Amino acid sequence: MHTLTVQTPSHAYPIYIGRDLLDNAHELLKPHLGKKAAIITNETVAPFYLQKVQTALDRAGVPHFSIILPDGEEHKNWQTLNLIFDGLMANRAERKTTLIALGGGVIGDMVGFAAATYQRGAPFIQIPTTLLSQVDSSVGGKTAINHPLGKNMIGAFYQPQAVLADLSTLHTLPPRELSAGMAEVVKYGILGDDGFFAWLEQNMADLMAQAPEKLAQAVYHCCKMKAEIVAADETEQGIRAWLNLGHTFGHAIEAEMGYGVWLHGEAVAAGCVLAGRLSEQLGKTTAGDTARIAALMQAAKLPTEPPRFPFKQWLAHMSHDKKVEGGIMRFIGLDRLGKANITEITDTEILRRTLQPYL
Structure with missing residues (x-):
């Protein structure tokens, strides 16, 4: 495993890069978790990796719930963002509930924006499962949704607590x-x-x-x-x-x-x-x-x-x-x-x- 540190004026956070990291995710993520967590993923990624993250949170002793969204760039909008807020509020998520983005760039961008705005700022963690999100969108805290007139026009700069890039997830990538x-x-x-x-x-x-x-x-x-x-x-x-x-x-x-x-x-x-x-x-x-x-x-x-x-x-x-x-x-x-x-x-x-x- 390789570890990098992103040092920003907001705060420093690690990027973990390696294979089979989800198998030990409880050890890597525990220092960055609050007392409760929300795993937010999509219907394509969930069958592959949701259970692994749920198991990691169980082993870390952190109560959790999951929100599963539709998959695709066409769903990167206000309507889908509101599904995240609906799930957070229905499960009584608090300001210190950690949001976990499990998926590609669309999930990472939307969950980051939800974290930046839910109760004016909740912590979040990126678990990118596509090559594009691992090398680019999960790092650096740019979060957004699309508008019909322009891509990523509505969003915020909001840094994650950690990024866990498990290269093994790329084997299920089309x-x-x-x-x-x-x-x-x-x-x-x-x-x-x-x-x-x-x-x-x-x-x-x-x-x-x-x-x-x-x-x-x-x-x-x-x-x-x-x-x-x-x-x-x-x-x-x-x-x-x-x-x-x-x-x-x-x-x-x-x-x-x-x-x-x-x-x-x-x-x-x-x-x-x-x-x-x-x-x-x-x-x-x-x-x-x-x-x-x-x-x-x-x-x-x-x-x-x-x-x-x-x-x-x-x-x-x-x-x-x-x-x-x-x-x-x-x-x-x-x-x-x-x-x-x-x-x-x-x-x-x-x-x-x-x-x-x-x-």
Whole structure:
């Protein structure tokens, strides 16, 4: 097992990374639990792992109850959030009841937001069960739900008490979900570590086959990078925005197609290629750099081209992006492969040229 510490102005907390961690979860989680716990998961994950977490809480001597939600990005909304609040109130959860998010990024984001707002703040723990959530969304305290006009537009920065990433849970992950998570892994190499990007180029086949040591190395490296970025910029006033590489384009794809039609990681993959094309248009990177990004995404069985829809729709979605300031769109681009930047775009013709092959 590897342990990392995320140090933020709010508080420090550990990330536990390893195999079969749920079998010893009572020991790992007990220091972070209150006197009562609520396990919140979805109907897909529950049959696999709910009993393991229930057993861990029993062994830790912590009374608990469970809330099982519908599965899918299309349920990341107020209605499903209210199901969490209904369950908490029906079971007389108190301010110190620990909420446990057992599932992927959708569960983690919603449970984190519920924890941030229930009785003005309850503690929560992340147990991510997808690659995407293990390397990205479970770490750093960004919580949210979607709005029909924009993804993750309603939420809060709220840090967990601990993150337990059991790599064994990835064995029950459908291949499409594994690929979606790999998009976020590749993203880290593109935005901040060209050496890691090159390592991914050499090892992607093994990673897709879930070679244990290499997969653990990739998850650890991504979590370490994110922990360092979050420690330096908890509430995304500067470099933490780099973690949104590919997301402005990606969120537009998700909103236009309907949440859940494209998986988040699939949209991010195409978005990262578009970010490379945008950086080309700005004279920062080369067509060869973009080709390398696309080739690595393809090796992870990910889409590298967005769906076709009108440019006015792209602009409508991207104008709702959280990085917009003073009405000016801000994109995460590249100074070079392995070094991200924040770019203000005032000339939408640059975006049109970037997107032209897909309009």
